[in-house]
Amino acid sequence: MARWIGVMLWALCGIAHADQARITWFTQEARRLAKTDGAAEIAQAFGTLRAWIAEAQARQVAKDTAGVARTLARIEAQHKLVIALLDKVVAARRAAEARAQAEQNRKAASAAHIEVARREDARRRLELKVERAP
Amino acid sequence: MRWCLVLLVAVGCTRSPKPVELVAYEHRIKSAYNSTLEVRQPELLQQSVAAHRKAVTAWHRGDADMAIHYTRLADIYWRTAQALSHTKDLDDAAVAYSRQAAQAAESKALADERLASVERDIQRLDRLQRMKTELVEANRTARQERQANAARTRIDAAMRALRTAEDLDAERHALGQLNKARKSLQNAFDAYNAGRYREANTAADLTSADAAAAIAIARPLHAAEAEQRAVDAELRAMLEVAVSAPWADVRIERRGLVVGLRELFAPDKATLKTTIRVDPFTRLARAHPRFRVIVEGHTDNRGKAKDNLDLSEARAQAVAQIFQAAEIGADRLTTVGKGDSEPVADNATARGRALNRRVEVIFVRPTVRPATP
Numbered sequence: 001m002a003r004w005i006g007v008m009l010w011a012l013c014g015i016a017h018a019d020q021a022r023i024t025w026f027t028q029e030a031r032r033l034a035k036t037d038g039a040a041e042i043a044q045a046f047g048t049l050r051a052w053i054a055e056a057q058a059r060q061v062a063k064d065t066a067g068v069a070r071t072l073a074r075i076e077a078q079h080k081l082v083i084a085l086l087d088k089v090v091a092a093r094r095a096a097e098a099r100a101q102a103e104q105n106r107k108a109a110s111a112a113h114i115e116v117a118r119r120e121d122a123r124r125r126l127e128l129k130v131e132r133a134p
Numbered sequence: 135m136r137w138c139l140v141l142l143v144a145v146g147c148t149r150s151p152k153p154v155e156l157v158a159y160e161h162r163i164k165s166a167y168n169s170t171l172e173v174r175q176p177e178l179l180q181q182s183v184a185a186h187r188k189a190v191t192a193w194h195r196g197d198a199d200m201a202i203h204y205t206r207l208a209d210i211y212w213r214t215a216q217a218l219s220h221t222k223d224l225d226d227a228a229v230a231y232s233r234q235a236a237q238a239a240e241s242k243a244l245a246d247e248r249l250a251s252v253e254r255d256i257q258r259l260d261r262l263q264r265m266k267t268e269l270v271e272a273n274r275t276a277r278q279e280r281q282a283n284a285a286r287t288r289i290d291a292a293m294r295a296l297r298t299a300e301d302l303d304a305e306r307h308a309l310g311q312l313n314k315a316r317k318s319l320q321n322a323f324d325a326y327n328a329g330r331y332r333e334a335n336t337a338a339d340l341t342s343a344d345a346a347a348a349i350a351i352a353r354p355l356h357a358a359e360a361e362q363r364a365v366d367a368e369l370r371a372m373l374e375v376a377v378s379a380p381w382a383d384v385r386i387e388r389r390g391l392v393v394g395l396r397e398l399f400a401p402d403k404a405t406l407k408t409t410i411r412v413d414p415f416t417r418l419a420r421a422h423p424r425f426r427v428i429v430e431g432h433t434d435n436r437g438k439a440k441d442n443l444d445l446s447e448a449r450a451q452a453v454a455q456i457f458q459a460a461e462i463g464a465d466r467l468t469t470v471g472k473g474d475s476e477p478v479a480d481n482a483t484a485r486g487r488a489l490n491r492r493v494e495v496i497f498v499r500p501t502v503r504p505a506t507p
Binding site for chain 2: 070073074077078080081084085087088091092094095097098099101102104105106108109112113115116119120122123126127129130133134
């Protein structure tokens with residue numbers, strides 16, 4: 001019985017220790033992600049993540065093992081969501097940059113073609129002038 | 135037993151309402167359903183569906199907390215799938231834009247290449263244009279130089295003609311033409327200096343024409359004057375020789391050199407006493423062939439006029455024969471008897487009559503007339 005309790009306690013401690021490690025890791029991740037530029041959606045998701053991390057800490061303190069497990073499951077999913085949202089922001093920025101570059105290149109190409117037409121017209125006029133010269 | 139069943143049904147029918155989050159989630163996924171998500175994120179979608187099922191089960195069980203927990207998980211999975219799908223869309227858009235950017239860059243590169251080629255053509259045409267302009271300018275300059283040289287040549291010729299006219303004393307003989315020529319020459323210089331070469335040529339030609347007209351007028355007159363001066367000089371030289379004979383009265387008159395010879399004859403005779411007094415003048419006549427010789431015989435007034443006339447003529451003939459003997463051609467000689475019609479002294483005195491008895495040898499001044507053109 002005592003052995004079983006000891007094992008249970010050890011498991012609980014182990015679980016508690018593992019849970020704490022995860023909580024710590026997610027805390028550090030939240031700090032890292034907080035430094036990345038993001039939209040309101042990300043800020044909100046990130047805020048939720050941090051709230052749940054705090055909740056997990058509180059449940060950990062209250063030794064609500066089941067509550068910690070549930071919260072950690074949500075934290076894990078929310079973490080992936082935050083990463084996905086950040087990736088989306090990066091992708092949006094990349095797409096915007098690519099669009100801006102495409103627009104810039106299109107304008108430059110258009111301007112270059114206009115300039116070519118203008119200079120070709122000047123060349124034609126000069127050719128006529130040279131032909132007519134005595 | 136029946137009452138237990140009724141109790142169970144009653145309890146079952148009095149289930150708690152659906153959690154708001156679950157209702158909101160179900161409403162959200164219904165309105166935002168996208169079949170693309172099933173293709174792109176099937177696992178996340180399945181996880182979301184599974185979480186939703188668990189939420190509904192928990193709600194049915196009356197476990198609101200678990201229902202909310204699983205609802206949140208389902209929402210997170212759903213939103214993650216959406217985010218990842220959107221990211222895919224954005225990545226595809228970025229790729230498309232990158233492709234467009236590359237195509238635009240390629241198009242610009244082609245345009246730049248074309249522009250460089252056109253610019254080279256323009257530079258080449260510019261060079262050609264400049265060369266043509268320089269050639270035209272060089273031809274124009276050369277043409278102007280030729281015109282200037284031709285005008286200069288004509289002006290020089292006009293100046294030479296004008297100088298010739300001035301040397302021929304056209305100032306006195308053809309002043310009108312000379313002044314016209316000078317005016318034309320000034321016009322020619324003015325036009326030349328102003329670069330109006332055609333006008334300069336015309337003015338130079340006018341100068342030459344007027345100068346030629348002045349020359350045509352002045353040349354014969356100038357030559358006649360020179361000839362006259364030569365004649366005068368010759369007469370003076372002849373005078374110098376003639377005055378050396380003391381028996382001769384020598385003077386230059388309008389008609390020429392007059393040598394009055396006295397005491398050549400005996401009274402009333404037409405025979406020369408001596409030829410010595412005549413010989414010097416025959417030599418003079420030979421030395422100056424241009425002068426005709428008139429031998430005039432004169433007498434005093436004693437005797438009849440007719441006799442005096444005959445005597446004077448005979449005496450003139452006698453002297454003329456001396457000249458003929460000295461090979462002075464008859465075409466140069468003229469004899470004239472004047473009788474007593476032209477005395478040079480008073481016949482009342484012996485001295486006067488002696489002076490009147492004379493023969494005058496006149497070296498006739500040749501008539502110099504300007505040559506007619």
